[in-house]
Amino acid sequence: MKTVCTLLITVLFFTVALAQETVGGKVIRNTKDQTYNRGEEKASETVDKALDKVEEGIGSIFKKKDKKQKNKKNNGKDIIGSSEPTNGSSSSTSNSGSKNIKVYSKFDFVPGEKIIGFDDFSTTNLGDFPLDWNTNSSAEVVQLQGSDQKWLFMTKDGYFQPEFVSDMPDNFTLEFDVFTRYRSNNILEYQLYLASSSNPKKDLSEEYLYDYIQLKWAGCEGSSKFYVVENNEVVNQNENLNIKDFGCGNEGTEPAFVRISIWRQNSRLRIYANENKVIDIPQAFNSKQKYNVFKLGTKYMNFSETENKDEFMVSNLRYAVGAPDTRSKLINDGKLVTRGILFDVNSDVIQASSYGVLKEIASALSENPTVNISIIGHTDSDGDAASNLTLSEKRAIAVKNILASEFKIDSNRMQTAGKGETEPTDSNNTSLGKANNRRVEFIKL
Template sequence: MKTIITTFLFILTLSLQAQETVGGKVVKNAKDKTYQKGEQKGDETVDKALNKIEDGISNLFKKKDKKAKKKKSKDDSEEMSENDNSSSSGSISKTNLKNIKVYSKFDFIPGEKIIGYDDFSTTNIGDFPLGWNTNSSAEVVTIDDSNQRWLFISKDGYFQPDFVKDMPENFTLEFDVFTRYRSNNILEYQFYILPSTNPKRDLSEEYLNDYFQFKWLACEGSSSFYVVENGETVGKNEGFTVKDFICGGNDKEEPTQVKISIWRQNSRLRIYANENKILDIPQAFNSKSKYNVFKIGAKYMNFSENENKDEFMVSNIRYAVGSPDTRSKLITEGKLVTRGILFDVNSDVIKPSSYGVLKDIASVLKENPTVNINIIGHTDSDGDATSNLTLSQNRALAVKNILTSEFKIEENRMQTEGKGEAEPSDSNKTAMGKANNRRVEFIKL
């Protein structure tokens, strides 16, 4: 027993010394990190060593809870079965159907052709992404153990993706926002759509002669919008509540993650927060102006403490050309290509936000009961070709099954096929190209 205690004290001493001395700062257990900032390899090595030390101490002095371990194994197996895409059955789980029905009033239709996309997958952790401009600072991070990358904005200022430019009269713009409010200060998030003769010059300007501005207060859900033409406010609504932006928990420190979808059709502007349409403005755009700038940013974040920062992050920016009537293509041209039916990564589980597209296609099939279709799934080139072929087949089958189960389209009217990565519509060398290649085609038979 003396040997065990001596060993424990020696290991504990090493652990504390390592925490105090590496990199001149405390190295925390990776499980306790809210986000990763691209630490040096030495830090990563110490993290792993410390985790092993902690696990060894825990195993040495704690009795194993067999009941808890058994329950954990059950939870793990359930999670694996939900995300496993090896099955070719293409069946739709009840959980997926329940989630997708939440979006039953979601009428957003993403643009047909992606002309700008950034998920920061090509940006190193800790760096600022290429193709963006700013008058502030930010860095790409990951949250907990997720592979999704975010642009972490911690200071006042604006951030402008250069690929959102020359906005057509019909376009869609989607992005995810993650916020966590930790200070007691007023905190405001906002984005602009505007015409500019010099986007770099106007990046730092808050108020210009022509713009659409949307903003919301951290955690409170209180939101406002302004339409300005020739320096005059011609439309506004201040202080309306968007429940999706409201934080949870007694201390309001629980984060919120919201998908924002923007849809322009000529002068009309619709904005969605998750499945909820929060704005529908018929005269939001000036027909005489050429809109070419989108910028997003925050105010009053500079008051946040370094060790307890407010968190504002964006990810998955998807900019696409819309079409006045994409669904008629299935009937008039015999083919409809959509990139708006989205799936979980490496999975055939359809994301709930795909409801609007599926509903639109189902409407065409109901209006034309003699039309039969072939549903074809396509993937990008990530992974091996055989797995991608199977994945594309399963995804096509999942689309067929949900059209049958949720929208009551007769099963015998639909065939399915998977092409995998074999027929790309764009280059697989860029994130935007890969996003265009992940698509579903509907062919009239």
């Protein structure tokens, strides 16, 4: 028995050693416990099966890992999942409420009504670079364990530009998720730009242009800076910003998830990190320039050798024409359509970042106490029609409930209905079209 145990242990360690080398030419720290999945799922499954066979052979000597628990750790570190901040459809999970929505009580951001650019990387294969983006560096689409959300993982220094964000109107909103973890050195830096360029492809690699707005922050730290440049001259700056949301916990091993929201209204610029407004500049945009470039940048990634490589990812980029005048649309026109009330995927739980939109609607209703409304939910066509109909009805009820409970609007003034996927305003064949179809309508009665 002792000889058999020794042999089995030797086989186990040999198999684990193989699993920690390479799969498909890419280095994997531990195939059984990957933080994110690239494109090697099938190879990983093969190694998993081999390891499971060895574990089964050992029997009672080693207790076999529970499958559900196995995916929660990576080299001893917790794996953090992330819900998608989009109005996902398909089957319904009833909650009819909000998730910590009061946290966003000072959040006055209102997303644009018409989405003109959207990318959640759902149509990009794991391990690939999205077709609608440009770069002078390298990146790939990955997934975090325990989540279907896809992320663009920027693995090297350089710039990354979604080409569908161009010719920015005088009123627009731009939102995206950022994931950061680890900090290999004290000069690691991440950046975002809004810029004017005569040749965006040619200028992709340029850190500084003649007219631009730049926000930069130290990797996994709150230390941040911004610059407003016109005609190659700095006209506004703050090099002592402290944006705590960018900080990673536990010395950089716990990731930071930040929803960045950018709002332009003519010359005014507001930038939010989660619920916190971090920049509000009345004269940020130069009215004489056409801003046509948005790009993200990384500097000094993995500048020094450490066990954990720097992680910088983005997801769920939403680019929309500026928000409508809520009061005019609802009270005077009799109809308001919003795509800014967001729900958890396959759920009627309203995301906390919807607070600004709900507050605007509640203000219009409070100022016009004789106005009654019908709240109508719509979904995209993902999933079956019956489930989508039920989901849209529950989402409409959730909106009514939050207006009544949080904003004290008389529930008798509000009716609800759901249309499911039956009344699309855009194609359901693209991510952009689906994002436009997921909406809530308010009809004056």
